[in-house]
Amino acid sequence: MKQMDTIKNAHSKDEAPVSTGVLAVKVDDLTVAYNYKPVLWDIDLEIPEGVLMAIVGPNGAGKSTLIKAILGILKPIAGSVSIYGKPYHKQRSLVAYVPQKGSVDWDFPTTALDVVMMGTYGKLGWIKRPGVKEKKASLEALEKVGMLAFQSRQISQLSGGQQQRIFLARALVQDASIYFMDEPFQGVDATTEIAIINILKELRKAGKTVIVVHHDLQTVPEYFDWVTFLNVKKIATGPVMDIFNDDNLTKTYGINYKVSVQK
């Protein structure tokens, strides 16, 4: 019971979207296919600057694929992505990515601090090694996610929630404007979930745009101010207050959904 209360407290209703009217991400006609089978079909998406957005949809809806296609990890068969009005490949330094925790081998011989330092590699470019400045930034990021004490821990000796925090710290150290996160709440306990959502809200407060693949529909109105419904096609996108309703949920999930949204 105690934990439920804390989750509720983590959420405060007064946080309206701080959209500035500038488009952070614009996706045009994006189509991705595996084996000729379309995974994403003709997606148009406009994400305003400063929102904390959830991408929701059933399994196999293409949520992770959407993020990966936007970030150029997957090659779309059609479509284009622009970040602040310019092609993505020219704007990489503005974008940070938190992959799914399960996408890497955690038995890799390296430490927590070392993984976080990887977030500085992009700005360093080829060959140049991270120095004092990068180490300082990485330690600060570790502190932000509450993992400073674990900095020299081998990454396989961290719990799932701790590993997720390390990934978050690695993205934080990139000091980007837009953050893409693939299921950051998957398999973490309530404490970690609250810690992560608080960091995401802090990011939004600092004017960053945060895009999160999310599974738990119950927490969407609490955590996010913007939402995109996705099921191969884009069903709807907009402010949670306006579009997070049974109608869109039913369209996306195909079954009659009843989620009470307090406005």
Add this chain to the structure above:
Amino acid sequence: MNLQEYFSLVFSDYTLRTITLGTAILGAVTGMLGSFAVLRKQSLLGDAISHAALPGIALAFLITGAKDSNTLLIGALVSGLLGTFWIRGIISKTHLKSDTALGLILSLFFGFGMLLLTFIQKQPNANQAGLDKYLFGQAATLVESDVWLMAIITGICVVVMFLFWKEFKLLLFDADYTKTLGFNTKIIDILITTFIVLAIVLGLQTVGVVLMSAMLLAPAAAARQWTNSLSTMVLLAAIFGAFSGVFGTAISASQDNLSTGPVIVLVASVFVIFSFVFSPSRGLLFRQIRFISNRRDLEFQKTLSFMYHIAETHDDISHPHTIKILNNFQGFTRKTLQKLVDKNYVTIDGTMWSLTEEGFKTAANLYNQNIKTHE
């Protein structure tokens, strides 16, 4: 010649020195690069590349008619690289898994290579003898120029690894993330793979097509057991590889009729077995020891708390009870009882035991602690 003679001759005897240096350098460079292959879960890649190199050797001989090692190794390099890119192509263009692609290319190229070798052996050309040494390797054929070539390539490899260390580590750990940071992962991948192919081709003359992949994997697998740092792992793998080369050469030189390649591989495997058993953090031995000692502690505590519960019901906590009531279900063993006596928690009088004041207090603390952690 015995081992002692070998080590006294190794610095003065030209042939021995050349072969020893050659195998040591080879072991070091394959160990280093093998770490990358193992961490990318591409352990089989080495095997596929070395087998894919065989038709290149045969074709180089058929085309040039020359048998000097450099010409043949260029042939091996070309067909090794070709095999590697086919493997990559199969993985990216079809939906076959990488182990299938590796297996396909391995057997296809090796089969073709064997076909060419038998064809060459039927030729009335006196020059053809000895090509089959590339199957199992023959360290004795190493000459100074071969060793120089190995040293130069190893040198370049070390420099490149030093320059691109950060990129290599990033790609090995998280390839998708590497892309989003703006690095061209293909370039990093090709760099790593090219060096793996080079190292394998260099080793064909010494260790041979069939056993070459062990040189890549064994030192790296052994090194992984001892460290949680990538740089230490690469360094250790190089050292294990070099030692395998030297010891393998020494053992094979000090006995008659022991060919060097297999002995080197066996020595490397000894490193692996030793590491799997004796590594303090990941080894089987210490894991088992930790397991047994944990179980002992648990039995000790269980027995003590059982005694506590019995003693609690009496006014006199040291009231004697029969040992028989400490049955196996309570974790009782003779050793546990002896340990309790040694610690002065329990006194024994014939077949009766009784808890001491100290034992009662310890058990009470243990009991309270357990309750606390359950809250």
